[in-house]
Amino acid sequence: MAAKELITTVTVGAGGAASIDFTSIPQTYTDLVLVLSGRTSRPSTAFGDTVNIAFNGSTASFSNRLLEGNGSSAYSEIGTRAIGYLPAGVATANTFGSISLTIPNYAGSANKSYSVDSVHENNASSGISDIIAGLWSSSAAITSISLTSNTGYNFVQHSTASLYGFNKGSDGVTTVA
């Protein structure tokens, strides 16, 4: 079994998609990594759009702390389900943001602590970079992940998201104690 395996990739087609969903996630890996290249259809008055996450169809029991920088200032805030900020509306055409989400021990019975890195760029005229510490306070194994726009708009065509599974193991040489 490879240490890192692609589970599946979702590509948004013509017409967009209200959500990007990963369902029936195999419970055989150790950790999950989700990478997203995306943009939303939030109207032309808006610069960007926040992406929210849900596990197993639940939007409850999420908490996070975020650090954000935009090239001229930084700030930190407390939130719940946000995992980053994507271009939308007036952002430069053909410009997509990137989000990387890591969930260790997603199939375990402990609460799920996760890590997010997110970047949004707008052709050097503006940009946002976020790092996020998240927690889903649930003992349930994660079997599905759903991503949505915080403002209810669609992910646009050509947005893609890939889900990878990491497998722990041993090479028979390295020791740990």
Add this chain to the structure above:
Amino acid sequence: MPSPKYTALANITLGSTTSTVTFGSIPSTYRDLYIVIDALGSGGADDVVMQINGDTTYSNYIRTLITGNGTSPDWASYSGANANTVKLTYYGSVISAERANIQVHVLDYSATNKHKTYLARANRAGSGVDANVSRWVNTSAITSVLLKPAGSSFATGSTFTLYGVK
């Protein structure tokens, strides 16, 4: 261009409270190392320390970080005889009441012609989020990595996973 290949090297899930976790005899056949920590501490908030090849001298490490606690951004830089040089966390520390996770990327760990740079992202939703860059001021290949809370222990159920990357 082929994608990076990950190989699982070692892992441990703690069956009891443990003061240190050490990955040893790390082979020099990969380019980078990737460490994933998902942990509870044994008491109050405590920073996680990483020491390389048994080097406990603070001045052999240099560290710079940015961090946020949900209210304010902050930053820091440490060098010299300062215990903070060997830490991976600031607000993303371990504690008994809440799980934290840390990912560490050690770049070119097996090279013998450069100091070792490593990046750490530490996360605890009830406290804050950190991004660190550190340098071990030594050209030796890395063969062991020790992880420990600075003043307490890791709790039962904490997990540690090491991958080699080519």
